[in-house]
Amino acid sequence: MNCPKCGALVREGATFCNHCGAPLKTSPEIPQGDATKPVWLRRVYELKWIILAYLIASVLCMSCACLLGYRTQWILWKLGLW
Numbered sequence: 001m002n003c004p005k006c007g008a009l010v011r012e013g014a015t016f017c018n019h020c021g022a023p024l025k026t027s028p029e030i031p032q033g034d035a036t037k038p039v040w041l042r043r044v045y046e047l048k049w050i051i052l053a054y055l056i057a058s059v060l061c062m063s064c065a066c067l068l069g070y071r072t073q074w075i076l077w078k079l080g081l082w
Contacts, residue, residue, distance in 0.1 A: 001024075003010050008019035016023055037045075044051070 001010055001012055003017035003020060003022055003024065005022035006017060006020040008017055010017050010024065014024055
């Protein structure tokens with residue numbers, strides 16, 4: 001990399017030129033991790049276990065209701081009450 005002011009050779013990542021002392025433009029660091037994600041997405045990730053448990057419980061309850069409803073109807077039919 002060369003200094004934009006004097007053209008001297010400078011090492012990569014240097015902030016100032018060793019020859020003339022001019023500040024070198026460095027590329028801004030890109031934030032990593034959660035800082036790049038939107039706030040709503042970070043909150044979803046924080047609550048993912050609660051959401052997952054709620055969904056599993058909902059599916060389980062609906063499945064049990066369907067099975068029990070069918071079984072109850074079948075028992076009543078066998079007893080001649082349906």
